[in-house]
Amino acid sequence: MKITNYELFQVQPRWLFLKIETDEGITGWGEPVIEGRAATVKAAVIELMEYLIGKDPLQIEDHWNVMYRGGFYRGGPILMSAISGIDQALWDIKGKYLNVPIHQLLGGKARESIKVYSWIGGDRPSDVGAAAKEVVDKGFTAIKMNGTDELQYIDSYEKIDRVLANVSAIRDAVGPYIGIGIDFHGRVHKPMAKVLAKELEQFRPMFIEEPVLPENNEALRDIANHTVIPIATGERMYSKWDFKN
Numbered sequence: 381m382k383i384t385n386y387e388l389f390q391v392q393p394r395w396l397f398l399k400i401e402t403d404e405g406i407t408g409w410g411e412p413v414i415e416g417r418a419a420t421v422k423a424a425v426i427e428l429m430e431y432l433i434g435k436d437p438l439q440i441e442d443h444w445n446v447m448y449r450g451g452f453y454r455g456g457p458i459l460m461s462a463i464s465g466i467d468q469a470l471w472d473i474k475g476k477y478l479n480v481p482i483h484q485l486l487g488g489k490a491r492e493s494i495k496v497y498s499w500i501g502g503d504r505p506s507d508v509g510a511a512a513k514e515v516v517d518k519g520f521t522a523i524k525m526n527g528t529d530e531l532q533y534i535d536s537y538e539k540i541d542r543v544l545a546n547v548s549a550i551r552d553a554v555g556p557y558i559g560i561g562i563d564f565h566g567r568v569h570k571p572m573a574k575v576l577a578k579e580l581e582q583f584r585p586m587f588i589e590e591p592v593l594p595e596n597n598e599a600l601r602d603i604a605n606h607t608v609i610p611i612a613t614g615e616r617m618y619s620k621w622d623f624k625n
């Protein structure tokens with residue numbers, strides 16, 4: 381089998397889809413995109429697909445390595461999103477070719493269901509309390525919310541109290557056992573992240589997410605040593621090497 385062609389579909393407001401075609405009539409779909417940079421990732425996919433035309437789509441590992449290691453510059457959001465979307469499409473082709481779901485090629489499914497949280501909008505206590513109640517009434521057992529706007533290296537306790545008021549409103553609305561994830565989107569620096577984590581412990585959050593930017597990941601160890609709240613991260617890390625530190 382050979383890859384013969386591909387098509388890219390940019391869909392408003394922020395999506396990009398890739399269809400890879402083969403000479404055996406099997407097509408594979410992937411989603412090579414990162415929000416806000418669809419056109420940039422599209423350009424990267426076009427460059428990478430030059431190499432793939434005429435190749436056997438089943439040799440996924442080989443192609444991944446050529447795409448990742450073949451150029452002098454590696455990694456990052458644009459290239460890794462482009463490679464990911466192509467990788468998805470190649471797995472889609474392989475699954476269709478062998479007529480099995482992809483999970484069968486990766487060892488088989490390990491669970492029947494997974495726990496999920498619902499994002500709630502709203503940055504004011506009245507909003508988040510009502511929003512949390514609404515999704516819990518729908519059956520969710522966990523929610524995730526915005527932590528705070530940007531904090532300076534040293535900032536005021538007024539902003540800290542605002543965060544606490546929001547989380548407190550959620551606890552008041554949905555009780556002590558609904559999971560609460562608090563996403564800081566990297567808007568906090570280490571000194572205030574430690575303050576926030578300590579103050580938030582009273583509400584027993586499920587996790588705090590990206591307390592610092594991924595470029596300051598070395599601060600995570602300090603923050604983790606300072607709090608019992610689990611720390612979530614990884615949304616802006618693109619390969620196993622980004623997790624190495």
Ligand SMILES: [Mg+2]
Pocket residue numbers: 563565589590615
């Ligand atoms: Mg996040």
